[in-house]
Amino acid sequence: MERIEVITSVQRRRRYTGQEKAQFVAMTMQPGSSVSSVARQYGITPSLLFKWKKLMQDGGVTAVEANDQVVSVSDYNSLLKKVKQLEQMLGRKTVEAEILKDALEIAQTKKYISHMPLLPPDDTQHNK
Template identity: 55%
Template structure:
């Protein structure tokens, strides 16, 4: 059972919630994370205050902020777009799969070359009749 009770408004936060049941882990969308990080970066607002209002740990918000800043710095340094780790891992797996396929196809081509070489008819060799020492047959 999820029961939320509000107490006397706190001057810093506005209200205090007491949750008496076990909660499932909340999933934050990218847009929500960006909004919270941008809010925490506003002058006069602290990470702790924004995190408390959102109901998350300040360390979680700091982690999101660090990732955003590092990703942006990396993109600027490389003069490139930021790509998520999941996308990079997906592309690396695709490259491994394609390399494996290329290896198989290369091996098949080598086997086919060997098979053709074995199956190809031998070119006839012209044998000259032996000549006597004086040059007559």
């Protein structure tokens, strides 16, 4: 049985869930099946299906080698953005701490000077 899909919207791109992508890629790995035949059957460009297949294979190998989970590119980029923001905040706080340290040194120096005993003017010492 052949399936025909009628697109009635003006939407430029169709969006596929991760589950749908995995299902299409799994179909390409069935005996007697090919990327081109699955792509043709479901109205997907073969290059897109090849890309999904490569991403799944690379991600799976990476996860196995690292003994870790694979993170999506969008999550990775989001985390990189957050790290950059935190580094900028740390830089600002470091500058603030240096300014406060310098101000504290200046304040302590002035406090020390203001607590020194006042010496009488030079002419009062000579009068005694």
